[in-house]
Amino acid sequence: MKTFSRNKLLWHIELRISVVIIFLIIFLSTFANAITIEYKEAKTIPLYETFKTKEKWHATAYDIKDVEKLYEYCGKNPDKCKDENNLPPAMKLCFWHDKNNQICHRVEDRVDSKDSGSFQTVQTMKIVELCKSCKYKYGLMVLAQNWGFASGHLDALSIWTYAKNENKFINNFPSVRFSEQTEYKIFSSNKELRESVVVIARAIWNLEDKNETRYSPHKFEITIHRLKKNGYYQRIGTYVTKKKYPSYDDVDKIDVITPEIENIKLFITAKSMMN
Numbered sequence: 001m002k003t004f005s006r007n008k009l010l011w012h013i014e015l016r017i018s019v020v021i022i023f024l025i026i027f028l029s030t031f032a033n034a035i036t037i038e039y040k041e042a043k044t045i046p047l048y049e050t051f052k053t054k055e056k057w058h059a060t061a062y063d064i065k066d067v068e069k070l071y072e073y074c075g076k077n078p079d080k081c082k083d084e085n086n087l088p089p090a091m092k093l094c095f096w097h098d099k100n101n102q103i104c105h106r107v108e109d110r111v112d113s114k115d116s117g118s119f120q121t122v123q124t125m126k127i128v129e130l131c132k133s134c135k136y137k138y139g140l141m142v143l144a145q146n147w148g149f150a151s152g153h154l155d156a157l158s159i160w161t162y163a164k165n166e167n168k169f170i171n172n173f174p175s176v177r178f179s180e181q182t183e184y185k186i187f188s189s190n191k192e193l194r195e196s197v198v199v200i201a202r203a204i205w206n207l208e209d210k211n212e213t214r215y216s217p218h219k220f221e222i223t224i225h226r227l228k229k230n231g232y233y234q235r236i237g238t239y240v241t242k243k244k245y246p247s248y249d250d251v252d253k254i255d256v257i258t259p260e261i262e263n264i265k266l267f268i269t270a271k272s273m274m275n
Contacts, residue, residue, distance in 0.1 A: 037083045038065040039092060042122045047169075048097075050127050050138050051162040055097035057169070059140055059160070061122035062092040062104075070120065090118035091144055093158075095169045103168065107144040107156055119144035119156045119177075128159070129188040131196040136161045136231035140169065141186065153180050159198070161231050172232045174225065178202050181218070181247055183254040193261060195268055196227035197236075201256040203247055204240065217244040220256045224268060236271045239263075 039062040047057040064070060070089060074081035083089050087106070096102040107119045124143040131137055140160040145153050159173035178184075181203035187193045203218040212218065220241045225233040241263070245256045257264070 037070075037089050039063065040065050042091075043125050045125060045127065045140070047095075047127070047140065047162070053097075053162060053164075053167075055167075057095060057097045057162070058099075059125070059169070060094045060096065060102070061125050061142065062094065063122060064089055064091055064120040067120050088118040089120065091120050091122060093122075093142055093144075093160075095160075105171075107142070107158070119146045119154070121145050123155065128186050130159070130161070130186065130227055132189045134196070134227070135229070136172070136227070139172065154178070155180070155182065157184060157198075157200075159186075159233070163231075173198065174233060174235060176200065181215070181254060183256050185257050193265065197268070198225040198233060199223070199257050199264060200225075201241075201254070201260070203254075213249070215248040217246050217250070219244050220260075222256075222260060222264060222267070224264065224271075226268075237267065239267055 042061045042063040044058055044060040047053065047059055048055065051057065070081075074089075081088065090106040092104045093107055094102040094104040107122075121144065122142065123145045124141065126141055128139055128141045129137065130139045138161070142158045142160065144156045144158075146156070154177050156175070156177045157173065158171050158175065160169045161172045162168075163170050178200060179202070183201045185199050187195055187197050187199065189196050193199075200223045201220045202223070204221055205214060205218060206212045221238055222241065223238045224236050226236050228234050241256070241260060245254070245259070247254070
């Protein structure tokens with residue numbers, strides 16, 4: 001009886017040791033596939049005066065160091081192109097009033113497309129006016145970039161506002177990414193457009209038209225997001241332009257939204273009447 005109990009005890013001990021070993025193998029193999037990601041401070045903006053916060057809040061964007069080396073490594077080792085959290089390497093946007101205790105966010109999108117994408121550098125970060133007279137008058141606009149493509153790049157746009165009751169900054173804009181053949185504008189109920197909206201114009205490449213190349217004139221998809229009373233933007237709809245607009249074969253800058261402004265007004269009015 002004692003021998004049986006001792007054997008049973010030994011069996012349980014061996015089982016537990018085996019489980020621990022298996023767990024360690026899985027854990028170590030996961031982190032063996034990760035690469036060490038180093039960051040560099042790209043830009044810091046003080047927020048406390050504009051957003052009228054009690055603490056001296058700041059925002060800091062951290063780019064990934066040596067992005068070109070990262071792309072080269074990831075191209076050769078796609079399975080190992082992951083950070084310490086087993087995720088694709090991405091730049092960080094951090095909010096803080098104590099630099100030793102920062103609240104950081106990965107810059108990526110998982111909403112606007114079926115597949116997610118990570119972005120390694122900040123292209124623009126600035127405070128923008130969202131509306132003339134409302135609860136969330138200002139926002140921090142961040143445009144991040146991913147250059148990991150054979151041609152062109154992807155941008156990710158986010159807008160952050162201060163939630164006073166929670167004492168933190170939140171992303172109030174749906175995660176949106178787009179190619180370099182895109183124009184966007186943030187309107188704050190000005191003379192040009194009396195609406196607090198974000199308008200995004202994206203080129204549509206008609207692959208069935210053999211005469212239409214990547215950078216030749218395209219029709220554009222116009223997407224409009226309206227600022228709601230709760231401080232969040234809501235997508236109200238999309239339409240396609242009737243005419244084609246010049247692309248990078250002919251111009252250095254995409255210019256679609258201004259010549260389309262009357263159509264945008266009509267579209268917003270029609271959507272408002274439906275609601």
